[in-house]
Amino acid sequence: MENRITNKHDATFKEVFSQKRIAKDFIENNIPKEALNIIDMESFELQKDSFISKELQENFSDLIYRVKVNNRDAYICFLLEHKSYKDKLAIFQVQKYILEFWTSTIQKENKEELPLIIPMIIYHGKEKWNLKTDLRDMIPGFYELPGYFKQRVPVFKYDFFNIGEYEENDFEKLTKLTAMMLKAFKYAFEEDLEVVLKNFLLALEEVKDEEPMDILIYYGEIYLKYIELTNNDIEEEYIEEQIKKLNGKGAVTMSILQKRERLGIEKGIEKGIEKGRQEEKIKIAKNLLNEGVEIALVAKSTGLSKTEVEKLKEEFKN
Incomplete structure (x- = not known):
């Protein structure tokens, strides 16, 4: 670890x-x-x-x-x-x-x-x-x-x-974006996870008036992933709880969490589509093999590898 x-x-x-x-x-x-x-x-x-x-x-x-x-x-x-x-x-x-x-x-x-x-x-x-x-x-x-x-x-x-x-005045001489990322290093190993998250959320909010949302999400994601690793028992539900305590000062973090959720759904859909395509290829290959079509032609027609088609043919024999 x-x-x-x-x-x-x-x-x-x-x-x-x-x-x-x-x-x-x-x-x-x-x-x-x-x-x-x-x-x-x-x-x-x-x-x-x-x-x-x-x-x-x-x-x-x-x-x-x-x-x-x-x-x-x-x-x-x-x-x-x-x-x-x-x-x-x-x-x-x-x-x-x-x-x-x-x-x-x-x-x-x-x-x-x-x-x-x-x-x-x-x-x-x-x-x-x-x-x-x-x-x-x-x-x-x-x-x-x-x-x-x-x-x-x-x-x-x-x-x-x-x-x-670093004290607060050390961070103040830097741009808010740089200060935010250095605070990630400063507070990452803080024993009180609530303090870690509070500093993260507030630092991110301080930057939002100076940077566009895509920049905030990019750097915020780096910061959040880092905190999650150095505090391996943290869950997104806990982060959401901490956001609620800050009276509306966690909008950017919520955007990051929502983006993650969307990406998770999109990846799930992509995997489902790919699985469906693979199943369709296998179905077609089985039909062609059943008709006596040669392995090389089945592979070329379906996009399956020669090894995959040979394995299907063995299944028929068994």
């Missing part, structure tokens, strides 16, 4: 942050202005690559965006921390990731210049992350050392975001 939730968390994270508008919103509100001034956000593009080795798979998932910094290629890497506890080796794991990125650049792309890489760890575990995010801060007296020593210590540093510790 833990692996299932981790995989779903990865899938949800990637689905959310692969939306360029959300990734850009997050970056523009979390990178210093002096850095943003030389980043060309118009060049911001999602990449298909991943540099997570087998060794790092239990630690991170990654999502990579290429961007121009001072008119040169650079990469912003979102690294989702898998573990629900703080890992003292995280700073070295991030550097292994960057080294593999650079190694690939040199070996596979045959380049001599290395791109700038900005690693961002996103974490939402319950345990407080009080680890250093800069290797230099882990060496006592580093900043008082002569330059000779400083130049021989590699810069291991990453940006760190603990979504689980």
Whole structure:
């Protein structure tokens, strides 16, 4: 179950942050202005690559965006921390990731210049992350050392975001859509399911004045599926009960539930039609076989496979 939730968390994270508008919103509100001034956000593009080795798979998932910094290629890497506890080796794991990125650049792309890489760890575990995010801060007296020593210590540093510790003012600087999706990560493991749903429903309602209904349903469905998995005993009847408690502030969620119901009915109808077609094909095939028509011609006439027709013929013999 833990692996299932981790995989779903990865899938949800990637689905959310692969939306360029959300990734850009997050970056523009979390990178210093002096850095943003030389980043060309118009060049911001999602990449298909991943540099997570087998060794790092239990630690991170990654999502990579290429961007121009001072008119040169650079990469912003979102690294989702898998573990629900703080890992003292995280700073070295991030550097292994960057080294593999650079190694690939040199070996596979045959380049001599290395791109700038900005690693961002996103974490939402319950345990407080009080680890250093800069290797230099882990060496006592580093900043008082002569330059000779400083130049021989590699810069291991990453940006760190603990979504689980976000306060309301942290969400307010983001667009309401981005805030809604980050709240999914923040509240997904809340023990009180009623609190989880209330935050979900209210967050969705806050967005409805800014986004068209199809966008709301798309992101709301992602959010709802995520909550359902991380709270595997939840049922739609319970969600409907919580909606009723919010005095009309659950209209969007009801639309999602109704859409699900419609899709369920439509799929049921499609399955019924397909079953009927298959039964009709079998009936025709049996009649043709009874008339002595060859197997190949029966298969061609009905659309059944040769194996299926042979099986029907065996049934006749028996």
